[in-house]
Amino acid sequence: MIAERLHYLGPEGTFTHQAAMIAERQLRGGAADGVVLEQSPDAATILTAVESHQGWGVLAWENNVEGYVVPNLDGLIDAHDAVGITRVGVDIAFDAFVSPGQAEGHPDIGGWGAFAHPHGLAQCRRFLADHDLDAHPTASNAAACRDLRAGQVALGPAICAQLYDLDVYERHVEDYAGARTDFLVLAPRDEALCHIRGLRDGGMAEFESVIAFIPLHTGAGVLANLLDILRDAGLNMTSFISRPIKGHVGTYSFVATIDAAPWSAALRGVLERVVDQGDWVKTLAVYPRREQPAPPVDAWMLPSGGVRGDATSRETPADAGEETNEESAARRERAAGRELLW
């Protein structure tokens, strides 16, 4: 790791702090080279620190329930000198904390006040109801843990126990397991290039890229033309979204996560071709490839309703067998019209 500081969204004990601790361990590969983790008040301050070579930064990037953290995505598109070089996933899980000594014997906490950010309170409704706790919103989960007093419960990330010297009353009190947020570690471009060279020299062969495209000629088919180039190059995308260019309604950037490094023959060829045709392009992130399951889509995975080719609609009446062909075609047509609103 090149940077001496790693900036994250504070206060201490946020999920971003947890991501920064994981990233720091990964990046320095076990070597104790004295990286300092530094809290920041907001994402803009973190981007500014990176761009002015005052260290690297950690930004929340994508959550599997909420989708992209769009302000951070827009911030990275607009940054003049910051690029993602590591992607770190953090399980969004909550522990219930009490003051030191208060967890002994797992006492009844009925009627106590429970403190967390409104999102944290909303994600632990069952625990609050089971223990008849009184919900008190705070500015952040970490602040709730930091300010915890006797006779109160705070809900927050696991790292808060050690950071604020709290006792764990119960682990994993979130209503739904499986929520996960991915974070990007950002570096200035020259340090990013140096870091990536080190990884490649060390034998790392497979990378993913996040690329932003802005077509300068607009109109129907602009996006299809761009994707044709990617398809013709045999590239696989794992995520794709459109975003208006900041402040300009009706203009679009496209952000694609692609299963290849920008210097691979296939993706480099695509980028050169896109630039040659006059469009704007920028690499937002390059990081070691994650395992990507690609299961076939089976009928049982599909959402409710909808229409598909072999059965037209999954809501087939039980007496379908007695229909004539014409009746069956008419029924399928009605079902399709209902699902598709035509």
Next chain:
Amino acid sequence: MIAERLHYLGPEGTFTHQAAMIAERQLRGGAADGVVLEQSPDAATILTAVESHQGWGVLAWENNVEGYVVPNLDGLIDAHDAVGITRVGVDIAFDAFVSPGQAEGHPDIGGWGAFAHPHGLAQCRRFLADHDLDAHPTASNAAACRDLRAGQVALGPAICAQLYDLDVYERHVEDYAGARTDFLVLAPRDEALCHIRGLRDGGMAEFESVIAFIPLHTGAGVLANLLDILRDAGLNMTSFISRPIKGHVGTYSFVATIDAAPWSAALRGVLERVVDQGDWVKTLAVYPRREQPAPPVDAWMLPSGGVRGDATSRETPADAGEETNEESAARRERAAGRELLW
């Protein structure tokens, strides 16, 4: 308007409540037919009410800063009988409220407590700093307005003044103007079809559609193939995102907002073709067309850095005129490598 009830995310005075009030006026076209606005605790309850024909519902859909409200998008993809029929935009603006009588003479409120959801507090930082207010997070802005006491300030949507009988201390105290959230009014499919027929009979000619696609055969080029069909039909898209199918990492649905009605020859042809090739499709929303500016993308609109065809990089050194062609090509190549990380 067919429904007698319109469900929104409570408590009274949320931005969703404001959207519901606008939608109700639009939908009943001035006729006083006694629609009841009813608050709900969460989006799942609203979807269930719509699907069980207990009225229509209002869900937050897309914010111009934060992007899609992805849990609501996923909820609509998965709903077995709910479809969007009206799209309503609400400016995310905050007024500062005080108790009745306390705004007279615009007194000094220095040191008072300011109450709002953490997002509301974060969006009104300048007002808090200017008046030296003490920030107190609440579960929602509407709850802050409802529970306001003398000697306190609440930050919330404009409708809260009338709803909770509060005085306005100052209007538009948000740091940045221009944030906007679009909401969808949802109806069961049979009522939606009836409502749309009424609009068409009344002379409404132009609609937009939000369509979800799930390709059942996956692999490189799946998305490009889908978009080729849309392009070949001459259809214009204004938004496009990919989402994993709920709970299945590595599987994808694509959600497109298209500038045409599903029953138009062009879009109906596309939907039939997609179904014929065995993929899954569902119309998530159809609503009257909004004005869509489509400005050409000029260089000054582009984000920092990046690479484009005519200049390769916008960061041209001042002494570029003295370069030889080879030097200039080498410099452009270095600049591109830096922006694209190849």
